Amino acid sequence: MPPGVSIMLYLDNAATTRRKPARVYGAMLRYALFSGGNAGRGLNKLSLSGVRVIIEAQEAAAELFDIPTPENIVFTQNATHALNLAILGTLKKGDHIAVTEMDHNSVLRPAARFGSYTAAKADKNGYVSPLSFRRALKSTTALAVSTHISNVCGTKEPAAKLARSAHSAGARFLLDASQSAGTCDISVRRLGCDMLACPGHKGLMGPMGTGLLYIKEPDALRPVICGGTGSESESLAQPVxxxxxxxxxxxxxxAIAGLREGIRFVLGEGAENIGRHERMLADALRERLMDMDGIKLYGSPDTGIVLFNIDGLDSAETAEALGEDIIIRAGYHCAPLAHRALGTQNGGGVRVSFGYFNTQNDVKRFADAVYMLTKYTKQH
Amino acid sequence: MLVTTGSITTASRLSRALARDMNIAARVIQTPAQIKTGGCTYAVRYGESYDAAVRSIIQRYKLPVRKFYRERLDAAGRVYNAVP
Structure with missing residues (x-):
């Protein structure tokens, strides 16, 4: 390798899985080059090939999440779009929404915009207990939301128990599976999800600009965007x-064709196997970091996400000092209440998030870089 | 026979399920003008001998279809009679 050139180390899979399976790129290219029809606009073969892509992507997602009704999966631009649709399409005037401190701003901001919300407290490891969740529920709670896996520290929340609490209070339960989709087995039936939102470009290995929302009872959700659907065009009412x-x-x-292939890849490898690989790398990194002086770790060792800080360094300083070829995420990760719960509200944290294509070599390289930085920090 | 649907996705899903599960060829078509209530609705055309199979697939997958029609040709062209 020429001097001054180093290989990039990508450890920001919680933001997006940068490397995708080759079949994802292939499907996108094939559709763009050889089809390109506008789905649902007429009966020409190009349009029908677009419809087929949607149906096949729905069927793949339904298999992955144990969804009995594939047609109740809608594709969105990202998880934020899906979460906004679920929240803003459910709440009516006077309704209350329960969220958790571990939620992302894609949940907190639409909830806060509506006015009447309560955030269930998390403990110092980012865990939201069913008791804490129950305390956030009211008689007017129409929707209860929780992240499945914290995007900040990787702590996994007890989704099935939270769903049961929500249902006991008469509220619907929306699961934000942004970090768990594609990295652990998810059954909407077993978990009791009324809705599930996730991005397509993270664990599902699809391209950016994709996400999805599963809606158990579509009649109970209002669309937030209306317009042409290629169906029932004679009517001014949005089709049901x-x-x-x-x-x-x-x-x-x-992009949905790419997402379909990403989900098929996950189905082939097994979401649980992917998650196990990521956890193994995260565990190895935690062990290395725990051996170093001046490192503080946060959260639970549930997933492939590791959050830490180096004594005396702001998280942004740590990220900068590690160099531009190590791609990690410092700061608040769009989840201000989570950092308050973890005690990292002053300066945030350094997040490392492993993906399926990372290796033990990546762990070693990153841990060595942190070690050098802690030594340097102590000396200066 | 024809079964009308509210969307091309539903029609395509029915046609795919029939091919996959029952090996029945069923074609997605634009709803014929004689029975169309407005623009952009779709239907699935299939052989009458497959009616029971088509209905069972619709039930199995809970597909939201609208009406069934028996189709025949007479001197004036195609005629559609709604059937339960």
Whole structure:
């Protein structure tokens, strides 16, 4: 390798899985080059090939999440779009929404915009107990939301128990599976999800600009965007048929084709196996970091996400000092209440998030870099 | 026979399920003008001998279809009679 050139170390898979399986790129290219039809706009073969992509992607996602009704899966731009649709489409005037301190701003901001919300407390490891969640529920709670795995520290929340609490209070339960989709077995039936939102470009290995929302009872959700669906065009009312009710305007079919292949890849490898690999790398890094002086770790060792700080260094300083070829994420990770719960509200934290394509060599290289930095920090 | 649906996704899903689960060829078409209530609705055309199989697939997958029609040709062209 020439002097001054180093290989990039990508450890920001919680933001997006940068490397995708080759079949994802292939599917996008094939659709763009050889089809390119606008799904649902007429009966020409190109349009029908777009419809087929949507149906196949729905079927793949339904298999992955144990969803009995694939047509109740709608594709969105990302998880934020899916979460906003679920929240803003559910709440009516006077409704209350329960969230958790571990939620991302994609949940907290639409909830806060609505006005009446309560955030269930998390403990210092980021765990939201069913008791804490129950305390956030009221008689007027229409929707209760929880992240499945914290995007900040990787702590896994007890989703099934939280769903049961929500249902006992008469509220619907929305699971934010942004960090868990594709990295652990998820059954919407077993967990008791009324809705599940996730991005397509993280654990599902699809391209950016994709996400999805599963809606158990579509009749109970209002669309937030209305328009042309290619169906019932004679009527000014938005169709109620799924997924048309929530698929107004041209869908991003090349990206959905990529997402379909990403989900098929996850199905082939097994989400639990992918998660196990990521956890193994995270455990190895935690062990290395625990051996070093001046390192503080946060959260529970549930997933492939590791959050830490170096004594005397702001998280942004740590990220900067590690150099531009080590791609990690410092700061608040769009989850201000989570950092308050973890005690990292002053300066945030340094997040390392492993993906399926990372190796033990990556752990070693990163741990060595942190070790050098802690030594340097102590000397200066 | 024809079964009408509210969306092309539903029609395509039915046609795919029939091919996959029952090896039945069923074609997605635009709803014929004689029975169309407005623009952009779709239907699935299939052989009458497959009616029971088509209905069982619709039930199995809980597909939201609208109406069934028996289709025949007479001197004036195609005629559609709604059937339960």
């Amino acid at each position: 048929t799924m997924p048309d009710k929530f698929h107004s305007g041209t869908q991003n079919i090349p």
